Amino acid sequence: MSETLILTNEEVKQLLTMKEVLTAVEEAFRQKGMGHVQMPAKVYLHYRRHNGDLRAMPSYMENVDVSAVKVVNVHPDNPSKNGLPTVMATILLINPSTGAPLAIMGGTTITNMRTGAAGAIAAKYLAPRNSKKVAFIGAGAQARTQLDALLLVFEKLEEARVWSRSRETRDAFITEAKRIHRGACKFVPSESVEKAVDDADIIVTTTPSRTPLVMQSMVREGVHFNCIGADAEGKEELDPAILKKPESSLTTGSKPLTVEKSTCP
Numbered sequence: 001m002s003e004t005l006i007l008t009n010e011e012v013k014q015l016l017t018m019k020e021v022l023t024a025v026e027e028a029f030r031q032k033g034m035g036h037v038q039m040p041a042k043v044y045l046h047y048r049r050h051n052g053d054l055r056a057m058p059s060y061m062e063n064v065d066v067s068a069v070k071v072v073n074v075h076p077d078n079p080s081k082n083g084l085p086t087v088m089a090t091i092l093l094i095n096p097s098t099g100a101p102l103a104i105m106g107g108t109t110i111t112n113m114r115t116g117a118a119g120a121i122a123a124k125y126l127a128p129r130n131s132k133k134v135a136f137i138g139a140g141a142q143a144r145t146q147l148d149a150l151l152l153v154f155e156k157l158e159e160a161r162v163w164s165r166s167r168e169t170r171d172a173f174i175t176e177a178k179r180i181h182r183g184a185c186k187f188v189p190s191e192s193v194e195k196a197v198d199d200a201d202i203i204v205t206t207t208p209s210r211t212p213l214v215m216q217s218m219v220r221e222g223v224h225f226n227c228i229g230a231d232a233e234g235k236e237e238l239d240p241a242i243l244k245k246p247e248s249s250l251t252t253g254s255k256p257l258t259v260e261k262s263t264c265p
Helices: 009-015 018-033 078-082 108-126 141-153 167-180 193-197 240-244
Strands: 005-007 043-047 052-061 066-074 087-094 101-106 133-137 159-163 186-189 202-205 224-227 260-263
Touching: 005 009, 009 101, 009 108, 018 108, 018 141, 087 108, 101 108, 108 141, 108 224, 133 141, 133 193, 141 167, 141 202, 159 167, 159 193, 167 186
Parallel strands: 005 101, 133 159, 133 202, 159 186, 202 224, 224 260
Antiparallel strands: 043 052, 052 066, 066 087, 087 101
16 A cells, blocks of 8 residues: 655645645636536534534546545634634545545645635636725634735735724734735725725625624625635625625615625635
8 A cells, every 4th residue: 555645734834835726726616617526515514512513525626636535624712712723624635546545634724725715716707807905804814815815816906904803813914914915015904894895896704703794785886705704504794685686786875786706615
């Protein structure tokens, strides 16, 4: 039996760049669209007494002959109660010809970067081409990789507005963003969701909220959504009115509202 490569999450973090992940994710989307990917729906275990869940996510890219299974959790109370990330993951890479495990690797960084890249690829094709302003609703780990990827796709972003329920989280996000992406764009703290999304071209939601945060009355014509947080039963970041009405009939005041919708869990 062949040897199995074991990579820690820290080793994965040192090996990957967001540019590489963007290329891989866009190709994976293309293969999926052409019908060359087997990707069954996630299987969930709900840990209701612990306010968390576990998902199993198998996939097989037939043309590339690559197969993997990811096991990932979401426990929103982890940072405050357990000193652990909200999301953690492990990935098992499988040899499709034998079923043997090629690698077992930490999947937390891959999960964050893959989802950030998926949001940016969606925005690349669906958001206004001259997008200048992006609003981040939520300022945790996923918001960071969404920002990393969007700045690679939209090199002329002018302003990133950031709202979080926790002022400390928001300010930490902005401080880190200014350090890593020095001069890339202006980073603006927002005291309310409404101020953050006002006149934004792209709205990125990355919270575990179970009640709507972004209301239909807040968003303008032509805005693009990357909805990341509401990825399981009971989670809800957007006013249902945004999703229920046909794009042609949505209105803000007297103006028609065109909302591009993209969900990238």
